[in-house]
Amino acid sequence: MSRTDDTLLLANVSRRGLLKGLAGGSALLLAARWDLGLANEQAQFGAGAMPGGWVDDPNVFIHIDSDGTVTFVNNRAEMGQGIRTSLAMVAADELGADWARVQARQANADQDRYGNQNTDGSRSMRHWYDPMRRAAAAARLMLEQAAAERWEVPVHEVRAEVHKVVHPPSGRELGFGELAEAARELEVPGRDALVLKADSELRFIGKEAGLINGELSQTHPKAIDGEDIVTGRAVFGADVDLDDTLYAVVARPPVYGAKVKAVDDSEALSVTGVEKIVRIEGTGQPAAFNPLGGVAVVATNTWAAMEGRRALKVTWDMGPAGDNADYTSAAYRASLEAAAQSPGKVVRQSGDVETALNEAAARVSATYYMPHMAQAPMEPPVAVVRLRDGKAEAWAPVQNPRATREGIAELLALDLEAVTVHQTLLGGGFGRKSKPDFVIEAARVAQAVEGRPVKLQWSREDDIQHAYFHAVSVDHLEAGLDGDGKATSWRHRTLSPSIASLFAPDPKHKGEFELGMGFNTMPFSIPAIRLENPPAPAHVRIGWFRSVYNLPHAWAIQSFAHELAVAADRDHRDYVLELLGPGREVHNLTVGDGWNYGEDPDLYPIDVARMRRVIERATEEAGWGRETGKGRGLGLAFHHSFVSYTAIVFDVEVSEAGELAIHRADIAFDCGPQANPERIRSQLEGSCVMGIGIALHSEVTFKEGVAEQDNFDSYLIPRLPDAPKVLRVHLIDNPDDAMGGVGEPGLPPVAPALCNAIFAATGKRIRRLPVGDQLTG
Amino acid sequence: MVTLTINGREHELDVPDNMPLLWALRDVVGLKGTKFGCGIASCGACTVHLDGEATRACVTPVATVQGRAVTTIEAMADDAVGRRVQQAWLDLGVAQCGYCQGGQIMNATALLKQHAAPDSEQIVEAMAGNLCRCGTYNRILAAIERATDKEQSA
Numbered sequence: 001m002s003r004t005d006d007t008l009l010l011a012n013v014s015r016r017g018l019l020k021g022l023a024g025g026s027a028l029l030l031a032a033r034w035d036l037g038l039a040n041e042q043a044q045f046g047a048g049a050m051p052g053g054w055v056d057d058p059n060v061f062i063h064i065d066s067d068g069t070v071t072f073v074n075n076r077a078e079m080g081q082g083i084r085t086s087l088a089m090v091a092a093d094e095l096g097a098d099w100a101r102v103q104a105r106q107a108n109a110d111q112d113r114y115g116n117q118n119t120d121g122s123r124s125m126r127h128w129y130d131p132m133r134r135a136a137a138a139a140r141l142m143l144e145q146a147a148a149e150r151w152e153v154p155v156h157e158v159r160a161e162v163h164k165v166v167h168p169p170s171g172r173e174l175g176f177g178e179l180a181e182a183a184r185e186l187e188v189p190g191r192d193a194l195v196l197k198a199d200s201e202l203r204f205i206g207k208e209a210g211l212i213n214g215e216l217s218q219t220h221p222k223a224i225d226g227e228d229i230v231t232g233r234a235v236f237g238a239d240v241d242l243d244d245t246l247y248a249v250v251a252r253p254p255v256y257g258a259k260v261k262a263v264d265d266s267e268a269l270s271v272t273g274v275e276k277i278v279r280i281e282g283t284g285q286p287a288a289f290n291p292l293g294g295v296a297v298v299a300t301n302t303w304a305a306m307e308g309r310r311a312l313k314v315t316w317d318m319g320p321a322g323d324n325a326d327y328t329s330a331a332y333r334a335s336l337e338a339a340a341q342s343p344g345k346v347v348r349q350s351g352d353v354e355t356a357l358n359e360a361a362a363r364v365s366a367t368y369y370m371p372h373m374a375q376a377p378m379e380p381p382v383a384v385v386r387l388r389d390g391k392a393e394a395w396a397p398v399q400n401p402r403a404t405r406e407g408i409a410e411l412l413a414l415d416l417e418a419v420t421v422h423q424t425l426l427g428g429g430f431g432r433k434s435k436p437d438f439v440i441e442a443a444r445v446a447q448a449v450e451g452r453p454v455k456l457q458w459s460r461e462d463d464i465q466h467a468y469f470h471a472v473s474v475d476h477l478e479a480g481l482d483g484d485g486k487a488t489s490w491r492h493r494t495l496s497p498s499i500a501s502l503f504a505p506d507p508k509h510k511g512e513f514e515l516g517m518g519f520n521t522m523p524f525s526i527p528a529i530r531l532e533n534p535p536a537p538a539h540v541r542i543g544w545f546r547s548v549y550n551l552p553h554a555w556a557i558q559s560f561a562h563e564l565a566v567a568a569d570r571d572h573r574d575y576v577l578e579l580l581g582p583g584r585e586v587h588n589l590t591v592g593d594g595w596n597y598g599e600d601p602d603l604y605p606i607d608v609a610r611m612r613r614v615i616e617r618a619t620e621e622a623g624w625g626r627e628t629g630k631g632r633g634l635g636l637a638f639h640h641s642f643v644s645y646t647a648i649v650f651d652v653e654v655s656e657a658g659e660l661a662i663h664r665a666d667i668a669f670d671c672g673p674q675a676n677p678e679r680i681r682s683q684l685e686g687s688c689v690m691g692i693g694i695a696l697h698s699e700v701t702f703k704e705g706v707a708e709q710d711n712f713d714s715y716l717i718p719r720l721p722d723a724p725k726v727l728r729v730h731l732i733d734n735p736d737d738a739m740g741g742v743g744e745p746g747l748p749p750v751a752p753a754l755c756n757a758i759f760a761a762t763g764k765r766i767r768r769l770p771v772g773d774q775l776t777g
Numbered sequence: 778m779v780t781l782t783i784n785g786r787e788h789e790l791d792v793p794d795n796m797p798l799l800w801a802l803r804d805v806v807g808l809k810g811t812k813f814g815c816g817i818a819s820c821g822a823c824t825v826h827l828d829g830e831a832t833r834a835c836v837t838p839v840a841t842v843q844g845r846a847v848t849t850i851e852a853m854a855d856d857a858v859g860r861r862v863q864q865a866w867l868d869l870g871v872a873q874c875g876y877c878q879g880g881q882i883m884n885a886t887a888l889l890k891q892h893a894a895p896d897s898e899q900i901v902e903a904m905a906g907n908l909c910r911c912g913t914y915n916r917i918l919a920a921i922e923r924a925t926d927k928e929q930s931a
Contacts, residue, residue: 080874080911211869211916222867229875230863232810232850236876239809247804272793301792302813303800378814378822378876378910427812427876428910460815678870682913686873689912712819712908720904723914 045600047127050118051402052111056131058139058188060113062091063105068163068177070097075107076128077119077399078225079377079429080686081743082679085224086125087132090675092221093204094136094197097176098163099221109401109421117423119399120434120544121597122642122741125675129739137194139183146182147174162203199735206735210678213728225425236427237397238382242453245384248445249305249457250280251314252294252466255705256540257285257321263295264313271311273304278448280441284320287541288503289407291441292466298449302457321705327539329371329701329708333474336495336536337367340476344493344534345509348520351528356489360480364567367476368556369768370751371699374467374709375545376717379427380460381438385446386453387412392419392446396439397426404436408443431544435468461710468543469700471496474536475556479526485568487579489528492560494519496552497538508535510549516595518553518641518748523606524561525581540702546687547744550641551694554748555769558637562756563765572636572756573619583609597643603738604643610670610737614638614647617668617730622649631655632663633760637753642741644671645732648688648749650724650757658776660758662692665724670732671740677731684729684746691750693718696771716770779839783808784852794840799823801839802849810850810879814908821907824880824887825849831887850879858924859886865924873911881907885921893926 047054055061063071072088084104092102107114116127140160147165148155151172158167166173199206204221228234253259265277275298282293297308318325357363383396385408392412398404401421409419426433442456458466473496480489498514500507510519510533520531545551565575585605596604615638619625622634631654638647651664667684674680697716701708709715755766758775766774779790781798783806790805797816802808802825811834814822818833825834826848853859862885865871872878881904888895888903895903900921909917 078874080872082873211919214919216868223870223872225875226867226870226872229872229878230866230882231854232808232879234875235809236812238803238813241807241809301796301800301804303796303804376910378820378874378908379812380814426874428874430910457813460817460820682870682873682916685915686912689914690910693912711817712815713817717908717910718912718914719906719908720914720917721901723912723918727915 045598047116047131049598050116050127052116054127054131055113055115056134058135058142061132061135062095062139064176064180064183066177066180068101068175070095070102070176071105072102073107073114074104075114075117076124077117077401077423077426077429077433079119079399079426079433081124081683082223082676083124085221086676086679087128088224089204089221090129091132091136093202094133095140096160096162099204101163104224106423108423109405111402117401118403119429120431122743122745126739126741129675133196134191134194137196138189141189141193142183142186143176143179145186146179150174150179150182206674206677208677212681235424236379237384237395237424238379238427238457240384240395240424240455242384242386245453245455246275246298246449247300247302247305247455247457248296248298248442249302249309249459250294250296250441250462251309251312252292252462253282253316253321254465255318255321256287256324258325259293259317259320260295261315261317265295267311267313268297268308271304271308273300274308275299276449278445280444286502286504287437289403289435289437289440291437291444296445296456298445298454302455306459324539325705327702327705329472329703332472332539333369336474339534339536340367340474340493340495342534344532346530346532347515348529348531351489353489353491353528353530356528357478357480357491360488361483362481362567363478364481364564365476365478366560366563366767367474368559370473370552370555371701371769372472372540373470373545373694373698374464374700374715375430375432376463376715377426377428377430377432380463381432381458382456383439383442384453384455385439385442387443387446387450390414390418392443393422394420394439394443395422395424396436397424397433398436398439399426399429399434400436404439407436407440411440411443412447430546431548432467434544460712464700464710464715465707467700468502468541470545470551471499471542471549473552475552477556477560479560479564481564481568485570487524487526487564490524490526491530491532492519492522492557493532493534494553494556495534495536496549497536497542499542499544501538501542506538508537509533512595514549517549518557518639519549521586521606521640522557523586523608523611523640524579526579539705546690547641547747550639550744550748551751554637554639555752558639558749558752559755559767562759571625573615573624576636577612577615580608580611583612597741599643606640607737610645610734611638611640613732614645614668614670617732618647618649618666621668621728621730622651622664622666624649631761633757635753635755635757635760637749637756639745639748641745641748643738644669644740644742644745646745646749648753650754652754652757652761654758654761654775660696660775662722662724662754664726664728666728666730667746668730668732669746670734671742671745672737673735673739674731680731680742681729683742685727687746688727688750689718689723691747692722692754695751695754695769696722699770699772780843781839781847782845783847784849790839792839795838797835798825798837798839798842798847799834802834808849808851812876812879814877820877821884822877822880824883824907826883826887829887829890831884850883853882853886856886858889862886862889862920862924865920869916869920869923871913871916871920873913877907877909881909881917885917885924889921889924889926895925897922
């Protein structure tokens with residue numbers, strides 16, 4: 001955790017007292033916040049560059065009651081990554097709190113008070129580790145000062161231990177609870193007065209505990225929400241219970257951009273329990289986070305609303321949808337494959353690719369396809385909103401509380417201060433709940449029944465048919481090999497609709513933040529490289545899906561690297577280690593426009609040595625090179641994303657009949673310092689299983705603008721029998737680099753590693769996802 | 778009027794006969810531990826016990842469960858097997874987001890009540906109908922094995 005110490009040294013400026021009342025005006029915020037010497041608003045990278053920046057005021061995040069209960073305020077969305085537990089563990093460790101007396105309270109949407117709350121990009125721990133430790137260290141110092149004043153002794157004679165402050169010379173001690181009231185009256189110490197605990201003093205941070213590769217090592221601090229989850233008491237968005245609630249579902253246009261032409265609601269209104277029909281105006285294209293429009297059925301319970309919707313007769317005006325109404329997946333795929341044959345916008349170039357390709361001893365080319373997918377969190381979108389006395393209040397499972405609050409305020413023409421957004425637990429997010437359209441929809445219905453809370457529930461059909469879809473993609477690669485099989489040229493054309501099409505007229509090209517996700521940062525050391533991005537139009541709402549454009553980029557690059565190794569008749573691992581070249585740091589500004597997950601490229605270069613290390617570790621653990629027998633094989637893939645490094649090896653077997661068995665997965669992961677290794681493991685395990693689903697099953701196709709799948713019987717996601725029989729996560733001990741992301745970087749290499757293993761087992765190359773029946777057909 | 782016995786208590790509900798038990802539990806009785814995930818018995822988030830048998834509440838009309846014992850996740854802490862399963866879930870840190878886990882625990886508890894010590898093939902088969910989008914399956918398997926009756930399996 002040396003970063004923390006470095007960072008502290010850099011802040012050698014006394015700001016004693018300035019922290020008090022940090023939530024005040026923005027001028028004070030500017031003065032008090034501290035990011036490598038820059039105020040948040042001036043920071044170019046990292047947490048300080050995020051809207052709202054960071055806050056480390058203990059009065060904002062830490063409350064100690066006189067009974068000793070310590071409450072940490074959690075400002076990030078909890079969607080299964082365990083952030084409520086992990087951030088509380090970080091703060092509790094630094095404070096010295098007894099875990100049995102720790103609880104978490106969820107912050108409402110208030111970025112001015114809590115700093116950035118937009119929970120995406122695998123940023124929560126890497127952006128909040130330092131501020132939480134500082135907040136807790138400041139609180140600990142305040143407790144020590146309160147004790148010293150009580151005992152009338154110098155503060156250096158006292159020290160905090162677990163949940164108490166002691167005075168060794170006299171043997172006196174006082175509990176945190178007994179000191180809380182006096183400590184609260186003290187000035188918050190300046191950051192220069194803080195001394196963070198040494199690693200040797202830590203009880204929780206970085207400690208390996210819990211379930212490690214099938215073995216329970218020791219008791220881990222129990223999860224904040226664990227007991228509530230297993231007993232059914234945890235409150236997700238759908239579980240908010242207010243008196244007098246009305247329930248709503250919405251019939252939405254089947255095609256993106258279509259509008260309601262006419263509604264016959266007579267039968268719907270005759271369904272028992274249906275109270276009202278509400279027209280929702282769509283906002284056209286681009287949709288951004290606005291509702292798609294349609295007709296809401298409002299009833300006394302969810303079932304009645306659903307029955308009412310079934311009885312509704314809506315005719316749609318397809319005119320405003322334009323050519324979205326012709327969108328058909330097979331034809332679209334063919335059009336992208338055709339476009340991939342022509343040069344596109346050049347985003348990175350070195351050497352002369354065309355000459356090198358023409359002079360190559362052998363040329364290899366391949367085209368890879370990844371379909372649309374829906375995030376499909378187990379909790380479908382749902383929200384409760386009440387508009388009363390000119391104020392709106394929402395309870396919702398959202399990843400981006402700020403955008404939710406702004407969207408409601410804009411729709412209802414209210415000041416931001418008149419809108420309260422209560423953050424519930426999320427029953428999964430995966431990027432779907434980064435878009436608060438479903439909450440804004442609920443606000444629109446609440447407006448029509450002012451005074452009463454409205455719970456607006458999406459069905460699974462709504463969720464899959466009206467997702468913000470993961471972009472469909474075609475990637476076409478061509479490489480030239482010399483007489484020894486060494487790659488001398490590499491040309492990659494990537495085609496996907498852009499997420500930017502959601503917010504502005506369709507740019508038809510990927511933006512910097514999309515290309516920066518593993519495309520122009522391709523780390524192989526090859527003399528001639530040209531990376532191109534031909535156009536691809538959007539016809540549906542395109543949105544973030546866990547790890548986003550890293551998925552198609554890793555899928556194509558990692559599959560193709562294996563194809564080159566096969567063409568060169570070389571061992572895959574040895575071949576890619578040669579392609580990577582010796583350990584070195586690649587500064588991402590040298591390989592494109594420089595988007596680097598919002599992080600400083602000097603602090604977070606692409607470190608080839610770290611990439612090599614995860615490859616070596618995963619292959620060693622998997623027993624790479626061993627005899628596997630007929631129909632069985634090992635497959636490797638690796639990827640850098642969200643400033644972390646992942647490599648995976650699968651051991652699979654394919655029967656004569658084409659049935660796939662995944663015997664084992666070995667994942668090596670390097671995210672730099674590990675705050676809560678147990679939850680890092682769980683994220684990597686979950687990513688592996690989700691990635692298996694991406695490889696084998698998940699696909700949304702469109703026919704004339706309408707999604708052809710609508711529930712888990714047609715849109716398939718992994719089930720328990722799909723999981724590897726043995727799943728091993730190997731965490732690289734690397735406390736010295738800067739902290740990386742965890743929630744997303746495990747996902748991108750899964751599909752290519754699995755398909756490479758299928759090739760090793762069968763000789764059959766998969767270039768179109770999902771695998772589906774390609775092994776049996 | 779429909780009369781239901783839920784977690785040992787009688788409830789008189791003024792709901793249509795065809796209302797799925799899921800929505801009666803959630804919106805009318807106010808028991809929110811049983812979750813909506815798909816509405817077509819494809820994900821298992823709504824799993825309850827009917828006379829001890831794991832059942833998908835989202836496709837079970839309330840009228841068909843009159844006179845039968847409905848048990849939900851809220852009652853599992855008071856059930857010896859249910860609590861053992863919950864404890865195994867906690868010990869192994871199974872849950873990520875947690876939304877599906879009530880249904881997983883209900884399904885696992887019903888399995889362990891039928892087979893005190895199922896083998897891993899039986900567990901995989903019994904749990905194949907319960908989806909977890911977070912992908913906690915390996916820990917679910919390990920937790921069920923941890924919760925099996927060790928004396929029976931010995």
